[in-house]
Amino acid sequence: MLQSAEKVDFHCHSTASDGVLSPAQLLERAIGVGVDCLALTDHDTIAGTRWLVEQGVPESIHLIPGCEISTLWGSREIHIVALGFDLDNPDMLRFLTAQGRARWQRFERIAEKVSRRLPEYSLEQCLEGALGQARQAQEKADPNFVLDDQDIQIGRPHFASWMVQQGLTPDRNAAFDKYLSAKRIGNAKQHWPAMADTVQAILSWGAVPVLAHPGRYRMTGMKLQELIRAFSQAGGLAMEVVGCQQPHGERETMAKYCEKFSLHGSMGSDFHGPWSDYVELGRLGPLPESCTSVTELLLPA
Numbered sequence: 001m002l003q004s005a006e007k008v009d010f011h012c013h014s015t016a017s018d019g020v021l022s023p024a025q026l027l028e029r030a031i032g033v034g035v036d037c038l039a040l041t042d043h044d045t046i047a048g049t050r051w052l053v054e055q056g057v058p059e060s061i062h063l064i065p066g067c068e069i070s071t072l073w074g075s076r077e078i079h080i081v082a083l084g085f086d087l088d089n090p091d092m093l094r095f096l097t098a099q100g101r102a103r104w105q106r107f108e109r110i111a112e113k114v115s116r117r118l119p120e121y122s123l124e125q126c127l128e129g130a131l132g133q134a135r136q137a138q139e140k141a142d143p144n145f146v147l148d149d150q151d152i153q154i155g156r157p158h159f160a161s162w163m164v165q166q167g168l169t170p171d172r173n174a175a176f177d178k179y180l181s182a183k184r185i186g187n188a189k190q191h192w193p194a195m196a197d198t199v200q201a202i203l204s205w206g207a208v209p210v211l212a213h214p215g216r217y218r219m220t221g222m223k224l225q226e227l228i229r230a231f232s233q234a235g236g237l238a239m240e241v242v243g244c245q246q247p248h249g250e251r252e253t254m255a256k257y258c259e260k261f262s263l264h265g266s267m268g269s270d271f272h273g274p275w276s277d278y279v280e281l282g283r284l285g286p287l288p289e290s291c292t293s294v295t296e297l298l299l300p301a
Protein backbone atom coordinates (compact mmCIF):
# COMPACT_ATOMS: atom_id res chain seq x y z
CA MET A 1 0.00 0.00 0.00
CA LEU A 2 2.66 2.47 1.06
CA GLN A 3 4.71 1.77 -2.01
CA SER A 4 1.88 2.97 -4.16
CA ALA A 5 0.85 5.85 -1.88
CA GLU A 6 0.56 8.96 -3.98
CA LYS A 7 -0.99 11.57 -1.79
CA VAL A 8 0.25 11.44 1.79
CA ASP A 9 0.03 13.59 4.90
CA PHE A 10 2.11 12.74 7.95
CA HIS A 11 1.16 15.62 10.25
CA CYS A 12 -2.30 16.82 11.30
CA HIS A 13 -4.51 17.36 14.36
CA SER A 14 -8.02 16.48 15.53
CA THR A 15 -10.13 17.46 18.56
CA ALA A 16 -8.10 14.89 20.52
CA SER A 17 -5.63 17.81 20.77
CA ASP A 18 -6.00 21.30 19.32
CA GLY A 19 -7.69 20.61 15.96
CA VAL A 20 -11.32 21.46 15.21
CA LEU A 21 -12.39 18.32 13.30
CA SER A 22 -13.09 15.10 15.14
CA PRO A 23 -10.88 12.16 14.17
CA ALA A 24 -13.71 10.74 12.02
CA GLN A 25 -14.31 14.07 10.28
CA LEU A 26 -10.61 14.41 9.64
CA LEU A 27 -10.38 10.94 8.12
CA GLU A 28 -13.43 11.62 5.96
CA ARG A 29 -11.93 14.88 4.76
CA ALA A 30 -8.60 13.19 4.01
CA ILE A 31 -10.37 10.57 1.90
CA GLY A 32 -12.41 13.31 0.22
CA VAL A 33 -9.32 15.21 -0.92
CA GLY A 34 -7.68 12.01 -2.17
CA VAL A 35 -5.14 11.33 0.60
CA ASP A 36 -4.27 7.64 0.51
CA CYS A 37 -1.86 7.52 3.44
CA LEU A 38 -2.44 9.58 6.59
CA ALA A 39 -0.91 9.95 10.04
CA LEU A 40 -3.06 11.71 12.63
CA THR A 41 -0.40 13.27 14.88
CA ASP A 42 -2.20 14.89 17.79
CA HIS A 43 -0.07 16.55 20.47
CA ASP A 44 1.10 13.91 22.96
CA THR A 45 -1.88 11.58 22.50
CA ILE A 46 -3.03 8.73 20.29
CA ALA A 47 -6.65 8.86 21.52
CA GLY A 48 -7.90 9.97 18.08
CA THR A 49 -6.04 7.29 16.15
CA ARG A 50 -7.11 4.61 18.60
CA TRP A 51 -10.72 5.67 18.22
CA LEU A 52 -10.50 5.53 14.42
CA VAL A 53 -8.97 2.07 14.50
CA GLU A 54 -11.69 0.88 16.87
CA GLN A 55 -14.37 2.26 14.53
CA GLY A 56 -12.71 0.67 11.49
CA VAL A 57 -10.67 2.53 8.88
CA PRO A 58 -11.97 2.29 5.29
CA GLU A 59 -9.79 0.37 2.83
CA SER A 60 -9.34 3.42 0.63
CA ILE A 61 -6.91 5.00 3.10
CA HIS A 62 -3.91 3.74 5.03
CA LEU A 63 -3.66 5.12 8.58
CA ILE A 64 -0.18 5.23 10.08
CA PRO A 65 -0.12 5.50 13.88
CA GLY A 66 1.48 8.84 14.74
CA CYS A 67 1.93 11.40 17.47
CA GLU A 68 3.54 14.85 17.77
CA ILE A 69 5.59 14.80 20.95
CA SER A 70 6.62 17.94 22.85
CA THR A 71 10.28 17.87 23.90
CA LEU A 72 13.04 20.18 25.06
CA TRP A 73 16.37 20.85 23.43
CA GLY A 74 18.13 23.01 26.01
CA SER A 75 15.44 25.51 26.90
CA ARG A 76 13.71 25.36 23.51
CA GLU A 77 10.50 23.48 22.84
CA ILE A 78 10.99 21.16 19.88
CA HIS A 79 8.29 18.93 18.39
CA ILE A 80 9.13 15.40 17.30
CA VAL A 81 6.63 13.41 15.24
CA ALA A 82 6.73 9.66 15.87
CA LEU A 83 5.48 7.58 12.94
CA GLY A 84 4.63 3.92 12.64
CA PHE A 85 4.36 2.18 16.02
CA ASP A 86 2.19 -0.54 17.46
CA LEU A 87 -0.80 1.07 19.16
CA ASP A 88 -0.51 -1.44 22.00
CA ASN A 89 3.23 -1.07 22.58
CA PRO A 90 3.46 -0.90 26.41
CA ASP A 91 6.55 1.36 26.43
CA MET A 92 4.87 3.81 24.07
CA LEU A 93 1.72 3.79 26.21
CA ARG A 94 3.76 4.43 29.37
CA PHE A 95 5.63 7.25 27.66
CA LEU A 96 2.43 8.95 26.49
CA THR A 97 0.79 8.50 29.91
CA ALA A 98 3.75 10.41 31.39
CA GLN A 99 3.39 13.05 28.65
CA GLY A 100 -0.29 13.39 29.51
CA ARG A 101 0.62 13.95 33.17
CA ALA A 102 3.28 16.47 32.18
CA ARG A 103 0.78 18.27 29.97
CA TRP A 104 -1.74 18.38 32.80
CA GLN A 105 0.86 19.84 35.24
CA ARG A 106 1.84 22.35 32.59
CA PHE A 107 -1.83 23.23 32.09
CA GLU A 108 -2.14 24.01 35.82
CA ARG A 109 1.10 25.96 35.77
CA ILE A 110 -0.03 28.07 32.81
CA ALA A 111 -3.40 28.67 34.48
CA GLU A 112 -1.62 29.88 37.65
CA LYS A 113 0.50 32.27 35.66
CA VAL A 114 -2.45 33.52 33.64
CA SER A 115 -4.57 34.11 36.74
CA ARG A 116 -1.73 36.05 38.34
CA ARG A 117 -1.46 38.17 35.20
CA LEU A 118 -5.25 38.61 35.03
CA PRO A 119 -6.25 39.13 38.68
CA GLU A 120 -9.92 39.56 37.72
CA TYR A 121 -9.96 35.79 37.03
CA SER A 122 -9.48 33.14 39.71
CA LEU A 123 -7.25 30.14 39.14
CA GLU A 124 -10.38 27.96 38.89
CA GLN A 125 -11.86 30.22 36.23
CA CYS A 126 -8.67 29.99 34.15
CA LEU A 127 -8.51 26.20 34.52
CA GLU A 128 -12.18 25.74 33.77
CA GLY A 129 -12.00 28.27 30.91
CA ALA A 130 -9.33 26.37 28.97
CA LEU A 131 -10.75 22.94 29.77
CA GLY A 132 -14.21 24.14 28.72
CA GLN A 133 -12.86 25.20 25.33
CA ALA A 134 -11.41 21.75 24.74
CA ARG A 135 -14.62 20.04 25.82
CA GLN A 136 -16.78 22.33 23.70
CA ALA A 137 -14.61 21.81 20.64
CA GLN A 138 -15.07 18.05 20.96
CA GLU A 139 -18.81 18.22 21.59
CA LYS A 140 -19.36 20.69 18.76
CA ALA A 141 -17.41 18.62 16.25
CA ASP A 142 -18.76 15.21 17.13
CA PRO A 143 -20.70 14.21 20.27
CA ASN A 144 -19.51 10.64 19.67
CA PHE A 145 -15.92 11.64 20.36
CA VAL A 146 -15.77 13.32 23.76
CA LEU A 147 -12.87 12.32 25.99
CA ASP A 148 -12.87 12.17 29.78
CA ASP A 149 -11.33 15.31 31.27
CA GLN A 150 -8.15 13.55 32.34
CA ASP A 151 -7.59 12.32 28.76
CA ILE A 152 -7.95 15.77 27.18
CA GLN A 153 -4.62 17.25 26.12
CA ILE A 154 -4.89 20.90 27.08
CA GLY A 155 -2.56 23.25 25.27
CA ARG A 156 -2.02 26.95 24.88
CA PRO A 157 -4.50 27.11 21.96
CA HIS A 158 -7.30 26.31 24.45
CA PHE A 159 -6.22 29.22 26.64
CA ALA A 160 -6.07 31.37 23.51
CA SER A 161 -9.66 30.44 22.54
CA TRP A 162 -10.84 31.20 26.06
CA MET A 163 -9.11 34.61 26.00
CA VAL A 164 -10.84 35.45 22.72
CA GLN A 165 -14.19 34.31 24.13
CA GLN A 166 -13.65 36.54 27.18
CA GLY A 167 -12.89 39.49 24.91
CA LEU A 168 -9.34 39.76 26.23
CA THR A 169 -7.82 39.68 22.74
CA PRO A 170 -9.37 40.02 19.28
CA ASP A 171 -8.06 36.67 18.03
CA ARG A 172 -5.95 33.66 19.00
CA ASN A 173 -2.79 35.01 17.40
CA ALA A 174 -3.07 38.12 19.54
CA ALA A 175 -3.55 35.91 22.63
CA PHE A 176 -0.30 34.11 21.80
CA ASP A 177 1.49 37.40 21.17
CA LYS A 178 0.29 39.00 24.38
CA TYR A 179 0.20 36.09 26.82
CA LEU A 180 1.19 32.69 25.51
CA SER A 181 4.19 32.75 23.18
CA ALA A 182 7.71 31.64 24.15
CA LYS A 183 8.65 34.91 25.85
CA ARG A 184 5.33 35.49 27.59
CA ILE A 185 4.05 34.34 30.99
CA GLY A 186 1.60 31.79 29.64
CA ASN A 187 4.42 29.63 28.38
CA ALA A 188 5.64 26.94 30.79
CA LYS A 189 7.73 24.45 28.92
CA GLN A 190 9.89 22.96 31.64
CA HIS A 191 7.80 19.80 31.80
CA TRP A 192 8.84 18.11 28.59
CA PRO A 193 11.42 15.32 28.24
CA ALA A 194 14.74 15.93 26.52
CA MET A 195 14.69 15.68 22.72
CA ALA A 196 17.49 13.08 22.61
CA ASP A 197 15.75 10.83 25.17
CA THR A 198 12.50 11.12 23.22
CA VAL A 199 14.22 10.16 19.97
CA GLN A 200 15.68 7.09 21.68
CA ALA A 201 12.28 6.17 23.11
CA ILE A 202 10.63 6.44 19.69
CA LEU A 203 13.33 4.23 18.15
CA SER A 204 12.79 1.67 20.91
CA TRP A 205 9.13 1.38 19.84
CA GLY A 206 10.33 0.53 16.32
CA ALA A 207 9.00 3.89 15.10
CA VAL A 208 10.48 6.69 13.02
CA PRO A 209 11.43 9.97 14.81
CA VAL A 210 10.74 12.97 12.56
CA LEU A 211 11.82 16.51 13.41
CA ALA A 212 8.64 18.57 12.97
CA HIS A 213 8.42 21.89 11.08
CA PRO A 214 12.12 22.85 11.30
CA GLY A 215 11.43 26.17 9.60
CA ARG A 216 9.12 27.33 12.38
CA TYR A 217 11.50 27.49 15.34
CA ARG A 218 12.62 31.06 14.65
CA MET A 219 16.28 30.09 14.72
CA THR A 220 19.20 31.41 12.71
CA GLY A 221 20.51 29.04 10.03
CA MET A 222 23.45 28.21 12.29
CA LYS A 223 21.30 27.39 15.31
CA LEU A 224 18.90 25.34 13.20
CA GLN A 225 21.77 23.27 11.84
CA GLU A 226 22.96 22.74 15.42
CA LEU A 227 19.50 21.45 16.26
CA ILE A 228 19.35 19.15 13.23
CA ARG A 229 22.82 17.82 13.99
CA ALA A 230 21.81 17.08 17.60
CA PHE A 231 18.61 15.40 16.40
CA SER A 232 20.51 13.28 13.89
CA GLN A 233 23.22 12.34 16.40
CA ALA A 234 20.53 11.31 18.90
CA GLY A 235 19.28 8.80 16.31
CA GLY A 236 16.65 10.93 14.52
CA LEU A 237 15.80 9.52 11.10
CA ALA A 238 13.76 12.11 9.22
CA MET A 239 12.78 15.75 9.09
CA GLU A 240 9.77 17.54 7.68
CA VAL A 241 10.76 19.11 4.39
CA VAL A 242 7.42 19.75 2.72
CA GLY A 243 4.60 21.56 4.53
CA CYS A 244 1.92 24.10 3.75
CA GLN A 245 2.52 27.83 3.60
CA GLN A 246 6.30 27.61 3.56
CA PRO A 247 8.42 30.63 2.70
CA HIS A 248 9.98 30.57 -0.76
CA GLY A 249 13.06 28.32 -0.88
CA GLU A 250 12.47 26.69 2.52
CA ARG A 251 11.97 23.17 1.23
CA GLU A 252 15.16 23.34 -0.85
CA THR A 253 17.09 24.50 2.22
CA MET A 254 15.59 21.71 4.33
CA ALA A 255 16.36 19.16 1.62
CA LYS A 256 19.97 20.33 1.70
CA TYR A 257 20.06 19.84 5.48
CA CYS A 258 18.57 16.35 5.06
CA GLU A 259 21.45 15.47 2.81
CA LYS A 260 24.02 17.04 5.11
CA PHE A 261 22.74 15.29 8.23
CA SER A 262 21.67 11.99 6.61
CA LEU A 263 17.93 12.33 7.20
CA HIS A 264 14.93 11.25 5.16
CA GLY A 265 12.39 13.87 4.16
CA SER A 266 8.82 13.92 5.46
CA MET A 267 5.74 15.85 4.39
CA GLY A 268 2.85 17.06 6.51
CA SER A 269 0.30 19.85 6.41
CA ASP A 270 0.03 20.41 10.21
CA PHE A 271 -3.66 20.86 9.42
CA HIS A 272 -5.67 22.00 12.49
CA GLY A 273 -8.93 22.99 10.79
CA PRO A 274 -10.56 24.10 7.55
CA TRP A 275 -10.02 27.85 7.90
CA SER A 276 -7.50 28.56 5.18
CA ASP A 277 -7.31 27.46 1.56
CA TYR A 278 -3.55 27.26 1.94
CA VAL A 279 -3.47 24.64 4.66
CA GLU A 280 -5.25 21.49 3.52
CA LEU A 281 -4.76 17.81 4.16
CA GLY A 282 -2.43 16.35 1.55
CA ARG A 283 -2.00 19.65 -0.29
CA LEU A 284 1.75 19.25 -0.37
CA GLY A 285 4.18 19.77 -3.19
CA PRO A 286 6.72 17.12 -4.16
CA LEU A 287 9.82 16.40 -2.13
CA PRO A 288 12.91 17.93 -3.74
CA GLU A 289 14.64 15.26 -5.82
CA SER A 290 17.73 15.05 -3.62
CA CYS A 291 15.55 13.92 -0.72
CA THR A 292 14.68 10.31 0.13
CA SER A 293 11.10 9.99 1.31
CA VAL A 294 10.28 8.89 4.85
CA THR A 295 7.79 6.46 3.29
CA GLU A 296 10.80 4.21 2.62
CA LEU A 297 11.27 3.87 6.38
CA LEU A 298 7.59 3.11 6.89
CA LEU A 299 7.42 0.21 4.46
CA PRO A 300 6.26 -2.97 6.11
CA ALA A 301 9.20 -5.33 6.71
Ligand code: AMP
Pocket residue numbers: 018043070154155156157172173176177181272
Ligand atom coordinates in the same frame (compact mmCIF):
# COMPACT_ATOMS: atom_id res chain seq x y z
P1 AMP B 1 0.98 23.66 23.07
O1 AMP B 1 0.21 22.41 22.84
O2 AMP B 1 0.55 24.41 24.28
O3 AMP B 1 2.46 23.49 23.02
O4 AMP B 1 0.58 24.62 21.86
C1 AMP B 1 1.22 24.48 20.63
C2 AMP B 1 0.25 24.78 19.53
O5 AMP B 1 -0.18 26.12 19.59
C3 AMP B 1 0.85 24.64 18.16
O6 AMP B 1 0.77 23.31 17.73
C4 AMP B 1 -0.04 25.51 17.33
O7 AMP B 1 -1.18 24.80 16.96
C5 AMP B 1 -0.47 26.60 18.29
N1 AMP B 1 0.26 27.87 18.15
C6 AMP B 1 1.56 28.09 18.42
N2 AMP B 1 1.87 29.40 18.21
C7 AMP B 1 0.74 30.02 17.81
C8 AMP B 1 0.40 31.36 17.44
N3 AMP B 1 1.30 32.34 17.47
N4 AMP B 1 -0.87 31.61 17.09
C9 AMP B 1 -1.79 30.62 17.08
N5 AMP B 1 -1.53 29.34 17.40
C10 AMP B 1 -0.29 29.03 17.78
Ligand code: MN
Pocket residue numbers: 013018043272
Ligand atom coordinates in the same frame (compact mmCIF):
# COMPACT_ATOMS: atom_id res chain seq x y z
MN1 MN C 1 -1.19 22.40 17.46
Ligand code: MN
Pocket residue numbers: 068079212213
Ligand atom coordinates in the same frame (compact mmCIF):
# COMPACT_ATOMS: atom_id res chain seq x y z
MN1 MN D 1 4.24 21.49 16.31
Ligand code: MN
Pocket residue numbers: 011012013068270
Ligand atom coordinates in the same frame (compact mmCIF):
# COMPACT_ATOMS: atom_id res chain seq x y z
MN1 MN E 1 1.41 19.96 14.71
